Amino acid sequence: MKIIWNENPLKTQVFLDDKEKEEFKIKLKNELNEYGDQYDEELYMEYIKELEEGEHNGDCICYAMTCFKCQAEDMLGINTIKGLSKYSAGAISSAFRKNGKIDGAIEELRVPFSKEHERFQEWWIPHIDRWNKDREEAIEWLIVYNKEHFSKKENRRI
Numbered sequence: 838m839k840i841i842w843n844e845n846p847l848k849t850q851v852f853l854d855d856k857e858k859e860e861f862k863i864k865l866k867n868e869l870n871e872y873g874d875q876y877d878e879e880l881y882m883e884y885i886k887e888l889e890e891g892e893h894n895g896d897c898i899c900y901a902m903t904c905f906k907c908q909a910e911d912m913l914g915i916n917t918i919k920g921l922s923k924y925s926a927g928a929i930s931s932a933f934r935k936n937g938k939i940d941g942a943i944e945e946l947r948v949p950f951s952k953e954h955e956r957f958q959e960w961w962i963p964h965i966d967r968w969n970k971d972r973e974e975a976i977e978w979l980i981v982y983n984k985e986h987f988s989k990k991e992n993r994r995i
Contacts, residue, residue, distance in 0.1 A: 838851065838852070838853055838854070838857055838913070838915075839851075839852045840852075840915075840917065842917075842986035842987070844937075844938055844939040844942075844983075844987075845892075845929075845933040845937065845939070845942070846917065846918055846921070846929065846979070846982055847892050847893040847894070847898065847918065847926065847929065847930055847933070848891075848892045848893075849917040849918075850888070850889055850890065851888040851889065851909075851910065851913070851915070851917065852888070852889055853885070853888065853913075857913075858885065861881075861884070861885075861909075861912060861913065862881055864912045865880070865881055865884065865912065868912065883905060884905060884908070884909040884912075885909075887905040887906040887909055888906065888909050888910070888913075891905065891906045892906065893906050893907060893917075893918060893926065893930075894906070894930075895907065896923065897918065897923050897926055898923055898926040898927045898929075898930045899923050899924060899926070899927040900927075920978065921975075921978050922971070922974060924967075924971040924974075925971050925972075925974045925975035925978060926975075927971070928946060928968075928971050928972050928975040929942065929946070929975050929978075929979065931945075932945040932946045932975070939979060939983050939987075942979065943976055943979055943980070946972045946975050946976045946979070947972075947976065949969045949972065950964075950965045950968045950969055950972075951965065
C-alpha cells in the first residue's frame with residue numbers, strides 16, 4: 838500500500854498493489870454477503886477510484902451522505918484523517934475550496950466567524966462560538982498534519 842499525502846488531507850491518495858486489491862475485493866464480498874447483498878464489480882471499482890483519487894465527502898465532513906473513501910479506508914484498516922472531527926473536517930473542506938494550499942487554508946481558518954463576517958446572517962448567532970472552536974481545532978490538526986507528512990519530501994508507505 839502506498840499513501841500519497843496531499844496538502845488537502847481530504848484528498849490523500851491510497852494505492853493498492855494487485856495482491857492488496859484482491860484482498861480488498863474479498864473483504865468487500867464478505868461485507869456485502871454479511872448484509873445479504875450481492876457483490877458488484879462497479880461498486881468495487883468505485884471504492885478503488887475513491888481511494889486513488891477521491892475526496893472525503895460525506896458524514897465525515899458533515900454532509901448527509903455516505904463517504905465511500907471512509908468506507909474503503911475502514912475496510913483496509915487505515916484512516917487518513919485520523920483524529921479529525923467531522924466539524925473540523927467540514928471547516929477544512931471549506932477552507933481548501935477557497936485556497937488550495939495548506940498555508941492558505943490555515944490562514945482562511947484563522948478568520949473567525951463574527952457579526953462582522955462578510956456573509957453574516959442572523960441565524961449564525963447561536964452557532965458562532967462552536968464554529969470558531971471547530972476552526973481552531975482544524976488549524977491545530979492541520980499544523981500537526983503538515984509537520985508529520987511534509988517535513989520530508991518522500992511519500993510514506995505503510
